[in-house]
Amino acid sequence: MKFELCTDVALTCDLPAHRLRRGDIVKLVGHHMASDGTEGYSIEVFNAVGDTITVTAVPASALEAFREDEVLCARTL
Numbered sequence: 183m184k185f186e187l188c189t190d191v192a193l194t195c196d197l198p199a200h201r202l203r204r205g206d207i208v209k210l211v212g213h214h215m216a217s218d219g220t221e222g223y224s225i226e227v228f229n230a231v232g233d234t235i236t237v238t239a240v241p242a243s244a245l246e247a248f249r250e251d252e253v254l255c256a257r258t259l
Contacts (some may be wrong), residue, residue: 191245200236
């Protein structure tokens with residue numbers, strides 16, 4: 183699925199190296215293609231008060247759009 187940059191989406195998997203979990207909200211800040219043709223995105227993750235936690239790259243398959251039956255929540259990092 184193609185996503186618009188500067189939008190928020192959710193992770194579909196855990197990213198233990200960054201202490202992120204499935205369902206965490208990330209902002210899309212870049213789009214790229216890997217040399218093997220895999221589509222990916224650069225993501226920026228913020229804490230609840232707006233400070234950047236990390237910036238990293240993930241494959242498009244690690245992201246999903248929000249659904250109307252979901253509720254946003256906060257968790258301790």
